[in-house]
Amino acid sequence: MITNSKIHFRTELPETSVKDEHEKIIRDFAEKNNLSLDDKHVSGFLDRNGFVSAVVKYDGWIHLLNKTEAFDGIDFSFSERVTQVPVTQKAVYEWVECIIHRKDRAHPIKVREHFTDLYSTEHDYWEKPNRVMRQIALSECARVAFGISGIRDEYSLPSLSEGIRSSRLTQSSFETPVRIVDTLPTSNVVPFKETPTVDSSLCHLQISDEDKEPIDKFISSITQHPAVFSTPKTIIDQLGTRYSGVALDYAVKVYEKAFEEFSQTSGAKP
Numbered sequence: 001m002i003t004n005s006k007i008h009f010r011t012e013l014p015e016t017s018v019k020d021e022h023e024k025i026i027r028d029f030a031e032k033n034n035l036s037l038d039d040k041h042v043s044g045f046l047d048r049n050g051f052v053s054a055v056v057k058y059d060g061w062i063h064l065l066n067k068t069e070a071f072d073g074i075d076f077s078f079s080e081r082v083t084q085v086p087v088t089q090k091a092v093y094e095w096v097e098c099i100i101h102r103k104d105r106a107h108p109i110k111v112r113e114h115f116t117d118l119y120s121t122e123h124d125y126w127e128k129p130n131r132v133m134r135q136i137a138l139s140e141c142a143r144v145a146f147g148i149s150g151i152r153d154e155y156s157l158p159s160l161s162e163g164i165r166s167s168r169l170t171q172s173s174f175e176t177p178v179r180i181v182d183t184l185p186t187s188n189v190v191p192f193k194e195t196p197t198v199d200s201s202l203c204h205l206q207i208s209d210e211d212k213e214p215i216d217k218f219i220s221s222i223t224q225h226p227a228v229f230s231t232p233k234t235i236i237d238q239l240g241t242r243y244s245g246v247a248l249d250y251a252v253k254v255y256e257k258a259f260e261e262f263s264q265t266s267g268a269k270p
Contacts, residue, residue, distance in 0.1 A: 098141035
């Protein structure tokens with residue numbers, strides 16, 4: 001969808017200038033994913049290191065879902081109890097749950113977001129708290145339901161007063177459209193590094209070596225791209241749709257170990 005519309009950019013540092021090549025990354029991303037700049041489906045974020053992230057707004061998430069053939073509708077559920085937003089004292093649900101239905105799945109995908117996990121006094125978008133909760137729940141559920149990665153929602157950006165937790169997304173991250181997959185990656189994907197070494201903290205988990213091997217290979221396959229370390233909560237939620245019980249505990253610990261190793265080598269913060 002080619003357009004000459006002005007792209008809205010946020011920069012981490014006020015003195016940072018947005019260049020033509022930065023705008024081109026977002027224009028190419030919007031075109032390849034059929035997102036409208038005129039309708040403000042997507043904007044850009046430039047961090048202090050010069051890395052560009054595509055930021056998909058709520059209408060853009062709806063557009064991505066509606067163009068997906070397997071998508072079969074959304075439901076929301078809300079907590080019976082409410083709490084109050086500090087400072088404004090506005091009533092807000094304790095949690096909001098998004099339910100996405102797929103035509104090719106027997107069971108819907110559910111993701112629940114809790115206010116206590118999301119709220120921060122650093123951000124100023126809590127004037128309409130229940131709308132914010134609903135929109136965050138939808139974007140996170142969409143990631144899990146269709147394996148959407150490599151993009152951010154507008155509520156995941158740092159405030160103007162806090163430091164960036166950089167996702168390290170470079171221009172090469174946007175050379176292909178957002179990928180909406182039918183299944184999670186399989187173990188035949190060539191990993192970018194060796195399977196993470198299992199440390200002593202995993203030894204207490206009662207799981208056989210035969211069961212560990214496919215989990216190790218799977219974690220290795222999904223960690224081949226650094227972008228998976230920018231949204232650890234989403235990845236852990238996705239692991240919960242694939243594993244359960246002690247297998248899930250083991251998978252989460254292997255991923256956390258990989259995240260720790262990535263943080264040490266890249267300087268990223270959890």
